Amino acid sequence: MKIQSEKVRNIGISAHIDSGKTTLTERILFYTRRIHAMHDVKGKDGVGATMDSMELERERGITIASAATYCQWQDHQINIIDTPGHVDFTIEVERSLRVLDGAVLVLCAVGGVQSQSITVDQQMKRYQVPCIAFINKCDRSGANPFRVISQLTSKLSHNAVALQIPIGLEGDFKGVIDLISMKAIYFEGENGETLRIDQIPSSLVSEAESKREELQNAASLFSDELTEAILEGSPVTEEMIVEAVRIGTLTRKLTPVIMGSAYKNKGVQPLLDGVNRYLPSPSEVRNEAFDLDRDEETVNLENDPDKPVVALAFKLEDGQYGQLTYIRVYQGTIAKGATLNNSRTGKKVKIGRLVRMHADQMEDIDAIPSGQIGALFGIECSSGDTFVSPGLNLAMTSMYVPAPVISLAVAAQDNKSQVNMAKALGRFTKEDPTFRTHVDPETSETIIEGMGELHLEVYIERMRREYNVELKTGNPRVAYRETITKQAEFNYTHKKQTGGAGQFAKVAGFMEPTADESSFVNEIRGGTIPTQFIPACEKGFIKCLEKGPNLGFPIVGVKFTINDGGFHAVDSSDIAFQAATKGAFLEGYAKARPVILEPIMKVAVETLSEYQGPVMGLLNQRRGMILGVQDEGSHCVVESQVPLAEMFGFSTILRSATQGKAQFTMEFAQYRQVPQVIAEKLIEEAASRKKSAA
């Protein structure tokens, strides 16, 4: 069936972990007839929700990979990306938001706006993604959707307005009152699939009227027609309110709020209506690309299937038939058999099989038109690559990729595992730019690097399960950095005369700390170092930055200036100047009061107010700097900055200190100097490790 682009919705479902977004997606797929049975996330029935396609996700009850799926509701086609909720995987969330046009922000009616919702909301802001909110779990004890709405306003600065009010709450949650049609909606039938529309219960009429007035007032800011109707007292039609709310939502100035309980099969169909009504179609979103031929000038893309193709590969997966590349087409149409260019590599690719995904099942299609999401088979590429029609040289906006903060040594137990591990690591690094790997030249260990303990743990588990790798892991290591704190001079002569050709080079100058990236400055006058040897000096300097003399971690923030030197007509060479620069660097570095920097994480712990003291105590013991405490009545949020090195195993300790009534999120904040006592200990440990490796 051909669907007009106005009736396409590309949406993400983003939320705090355990807000029930996977259950919600599952229910959406059920009501849109993509699946014919519903399962629980944690697999009480041993099946697991459809969107959690990886075995590991089912076991842990969390969503790791964003499985894309599509469905139809009324006459609209909805492409859904189920996004992970844990902060360790936010690169996945960010990627999803990059390719989506709108999002559903799922919030728990009990927990409200939690710290992860704040992170996800900031990401939505960054990519200007319009959203509607769904307050889930209205059937749970302690549910209070209006408290959540006020938190949306106070904590996330959303202009949130309820489109519904609940009929009963907690165990008595029966349905919702739609404030636009002013009708009660009950969800009946075995799975809530039958909607019974009825009059508003008399006990809720006055509340419904006052909330409707609030809705009208909020919506009237976006429609003159609605404002006039209100002022003149003429009838306000449903269409007027819907249109005004839609305009407000598309400009991110209004957040319509829908409520229900996905688990109890209530409120999901009105949410789907909300997606169709209020979230944008691909044509309503402005997308830009960079023209690589014109100094990265921005080019507006048109959501026109007949124009040349511009598409972004946003996710890779290893399927049983090879690499599966999820792609969003922004302009043109990708058809089977067409030839496209990969703008990053410049290589031509021929499009073979095209599919539309439904979690881990797929359906073959002939073309993916602009505005749509689909998947390609047999294309070699990395995540984030742009595909264009021949003749175009455009790249979609590059995505912000944070540097890894933690590393771990992994060793395969046998040859077969070694081969599989190499395959797995190759795949993971292509799939996830925040996951990196390298071999330590000194210890010959394979090192994996990522954004947090859980991030690495999940990849280790995936290696074990999906690639049958038997492996041993070392202790996680923090990605320290080294730097200098004062200016120091150097004057070093490299001289070697041990038979054969001699080596001679002299390098002098000074080094100083800089807040910018490290740099090499050439201030040689009068040819004391001949021009042809300057690149060798720079190369020597860059090599020195790779491994600091104290811990062996990269050196940052050094400005290295050479202003004098010496050479020998016969014995000077590139190698001699590289060696001299290295000697000069080490001489200056020792005098420049070197220090070690460590990654500091922003840690937000949410807990009941009674555990505020113990939580602060725990953070304090970990060299944490507590920024403050936000009191939320029954619970509170403690915000702090804690060195990553102190955060290993924190979740277990936090659980036991609060009887499981606390959760935390952690993300990288900045690098900061390690206290002297700890720095000395780290240097000692590094030295003994070096000794044992030798």
Next chain:
Amino acid sequence: MIETLSALQKILKIPGAGEAASLPKGGLGAVLAHAGIGKTALMVQLALREMSAGGKVLHISLEDPLKKVDLWYRELLNNLIKQNPAATSGLSEELLANRFIMIFKVDGFTAPKLEERLSELIEQNIFSPDLLIIDGLHFDGASRPILLQLKDFAARLGLRIWFTVHTHRYEEPLPDGMIERFSLVKDLFSSVFRLSHEDEKVLLIPLQGIPEQNEKFYLDPSTLLVNNG
């Protein structure tokens, strides 16, 4: 570092800084102003002044989220550091370690609750403040009980407390420069300032407990730092 701190203190020109602005132990101070004039900016500078002298500040906000309060400090510190070439890059972090932010909802804020929270911090050796900033408390005759409780608690713990007082444009100032609803509790305060627009400048006008100044002090509109002249 010490030179930098004393330079910062010099830049933080707050009238009567050496005497009344420092408040006696157990003393209360207030800054009266309309919305958006710079009450929080002035409060943050009083806090920074305390912090740069080695004191510790507990900033309590009943209006703004934690991030916004933190941002106020970082912005003003950046402006101060820009005026002081000797400042090092680690200065902000070092100073901010002397500050703790607590956010309460207006209706959830009570003196016993604050005391309970603060005792936890002190007992666990996490943070022991010298100065409290309370931003966003409502003032009228009914505020006397909570102010008395806070004054008593400040005296017991040897703390000093600065408050912001939000005034409205429709409230005519009394002859002494105060507003009527604050007058009902002014006897509890050692020092009171008012921030007021005058010729496109925001002037700091001492109202109570602050010795007569020879110079006029105002908030620089571009940096929101206190300046004189």
